Amino acid sequence: MTCGPQPATFRLLDAYVGWDETPAGTEPGTGGVTGFDDPEGIRLAHAGDPEGPARSRLLPWFPDPRLAPGCGTRPWYLLVPEERLLLRSGPCGGAFAPVWPPPCDPDRLRAPVSVAARGHLLAVVDSDRVLVWDGGGARLTGVVRARGARLAALGSGGEVLVACRGGTDLRRYDPAGGFRGLLRTGVRGEILGLRTGPGRTVWLLTGDGARLRVHRGGYGVPFREAGPEELAGALRPSALTAADEDGFCRLEDTPDGPATRCHTWRGLPRATPPRPAGTHLTDGSYVTALVDSGISRCRWHRVRVDADVPPGTSVSVSLVVTEDGRYEDGDWQAAAPGAADFLVDQPPGRYLRLRLRLTGDGAATPVVRRVRLDFPRSTSADLLPPAFRQDPAADDFTERFLSLFDAALAELDRVVERYPALLDADGVPDRVLPWLAGLMGLSFESGWDARTRRALLAAAPGLYRRRGTPWALREAVRIVFGAVPVVEERTRERRWAWLGAGAGAGPAGAVLPAGTVVAEAGPGAAGLGTVRLFGRSASRFRVGGSALGAAPLRAFGDPDADPLTAHAHRFRVLLPAGAADPAALRRLVERQAPAHTAGSVRTGGAGFVVGSRSVVGVDTAFVPLPPPVLGGADTPRLGHDAVLRPGPAGARRGVGVPFACAVGVHTRVP
Incomplete structure (x- = not known):
């Protein structure tokens, strides 16, 4: 009686699930294999040191004490x-x-x-x-x-x-x-x-x-x-390449290029170099314990070995299936040399035992990462009418023949099932990130690490939805350079008749003739006629409104639109000093900014930046102004030449700005 039709399953042998290795000494001829706890896989042990690195491997860093x-x-x-x-x-x-x-x-x-x-x-x-x-x-x-x-x-x-x-x-x-x-x-x-x-x-x-x-x-x-x-x-x-009890060899620069020269431990030239010692053992084997399928008379189906086999090395696989744990030496099934995927050709049985043999030339070792055991046998022959499966010999051939096509179709199904995982920025390998970025229309710079690239891919949907906004620009700079920038829109720097809030000045946001903008009403604000709407050289010449020679002549456009077009579609990105490479920041800003805008960048600077238009020198500090004296020959104008300050009883100290400090970028005024 066989295991009958039921869903196929599998058993993994690796460092995560366990290799189920046989206890030492229970199987003759086993040993020389290490790495059962290493996620990279099992391999041949190092020569003379089964569990650790060989002395020859550490020679360039830890030479002989002499x-x-x-x-x-x-x-x-x-x-x-x-x-x-x-x-x-x-x-x-x-x-x-x-x-x-x-x-x-x-x-x-x-x-x-x-x-x-x-x-x-x-x-x-x-x-x-x-x-x-x-x-x-x-x-x-x-x-x-x-x-x-x-x-x-x-x-x-x-x-x-x-x-x-x-x-x-x-x-x-x-x-x-x-x-x-x-x-x-x-x-x-x-x-x-x-x-x-x-x-x-x-x-x-x-x-x-x-x-x-x-x-x-x-x-x-x-x-x-x-x-x-x-x-x-x-x-x-170091340039040390080999050493033994008679001397050592090192790589030296000669007029003809690098060459290996050998010396004795007395410093004399040596004609014969040391014989290179093998880094790894040349042979090792590993046998699993009895792997239990949990199914009586189970027909084991397939064995797949995931391994790296460098030139000069090999991995051979053999197995035996048993119902009660007993078997003879002649019951083992050996896979074809170099086969990493083959069918189990054994009588039904509940238990399976696998044996791996690793060989090498001493300089390299094969690495077996994982072994997969599929059971019970399940092929597309189960979908055929019973008339095609009456002859046991023909039925066995049909199953093995159809397994070839089942394996190919299973690989295609696996690709289809795993395709959504290729769009997971946190799950794909680092080498796949540029390909995934190409699907999303992103471009990476060579200096960006994998963490930055994954963060950009994860934030791409939100960045695309709000592309061209100050938020999207700030978020992109934060992800790439790890610092939140200040994005200044230059339109806010217009010096065009921006009146203070005042009663009777008009509704908030109203645009008056000549580009005058009235802000929100409030107590104590200035009304029209109390401030200069345009500087003497800030606007173009206007008939009846500008003195001849005091304003530039501009013969294009509507002068009433000047307040709205000054600094239009221009912005500036500010970052602290040392937070980013200016050239890399400029390239990122150009890719993120809308096409109709022009942006500039600034990272710190040699001086102090006050606001957005005034620059204070490196060796300058804010100090108290002299007392304002109204009247006399040089009468100051309030708001232009003097600042009201506390009287004699008040504080008279100035505000000191430390070196390389940008007000509004590095500091905060409480």
Whole structure:
């Protein structure tokens, strides 16, 4: 009796659902595979270190303690402990020579164990002390007394970090040798490598006999385990390419281009380079536990393997189906070499066991991200009349034959089902964002990160609905540059007879002849005739209204429309200093502004911006004005030449504006 017709389902084997690996030792020949908790997938273990990175992989950042690689054109330093010598490479690479010639100071070093260099500073751990030199060994600047010292690193400001035997805490010293305190790391194992990085970060390489670990921490920052990828992204690797017990190799710049040169640990040229060690194991296997379908006599249908198989590697799959958990060695079904999608050709059974074998050349490893098991068998043959399925052999062939077409149609159905997900800006990969933006008529700049692009795509419907408005422009600038701008419409700066509010001045918003605008009525406002409607040179010449020579002659348009056309369709975008690149902001404003408008941008500036038209110098402060004196030869005009202020009993201090401050943009007047 088979499982009968019922909806098909599947079981995933991955880091999220679980790989259901067999307990260690229960299946012979298994092992050499790691990464069961890694979302990237399972892979061959590193050679000599099943759970952590290989020592050869970390060599460019944590070299042998006897070697201190230089950065750029700086020399390399090589310590020869048995001869108590410190060697230095020549300019542009080349051979090694003693830092101090033997006749000069043969007893400078006693029992050196490690060397470190940073910039022009040089440190050598030597017999419970650390010697620090400036100028690459030209001048001894300090002697650090540290019992059991074995490793040293030079930090920012010349600080010396020392790792001692039997402990994982780092001792801190100033360049002269003064003790500054301890840096608690809390790591386990023995410190094998010590590095300092940008931002006062500290990197440690530790080993506990079973695996290597890389840790990252710093001053006031707890240490945590980090991966090789994070190490490579934070620290620049050295030119060290290989090392063994006989010497090392490094990449050097030569007149003919980069070339690899090898040296012994005594600094002599080496003819034969070190044999490159394999990064990964060459063979590994993994067997699952019995995967339970929950269906008696279930006909398992299909196996799909999602894997990356680089050249020189392979992944082979085999499986067995059983009803009671018992099977023989000859019951295993092996998939065709390289097959990643195949049908299960096994008798019905409730349980399935899968075996993966990974092989490689040592330099690369296959990565298996996911395995999918489909059950029970469900094909389009179920839709055929029973007459086509009477012969068991023909029925099995028909099912397997139709499975080819079912698989192709299922892929098409899956694309159709997942198509709406392609329009989800938060769910698609980063590389799909430009394509999605093209569908929506958006264009991205190369400097925008994925977070900014996703935010623009999510806000696109709202931006399109209100495109061409100040709100849409402000929102676009906020998303891209992370700062809310001030959008000033230049029409508000018209100086055309804007009267104060007053009783009897007319209804609010009424337009009087010659472009005069009357505001909302209120007490104490000026009436017509008490203010100058047009400046002497602000309007064109008007017969009977302008003095000859005092106003410009303009022979186009209606003069009554001048107050309405001044600064029309013009705006300005203001941002604080340093908030955005002016060129990038200008390009964004041009794309978001309506076609009939002309916009300008301003990001901070060298001076202080008061309002929108007055600029105060950098070294200027607001101070009290002199007392206004009415009468006399130079009588001030109220509102033009003088400001009423408190009397002698009142405050007389001015308003100070700090440096690079824009009033109305950076500040707020309470």
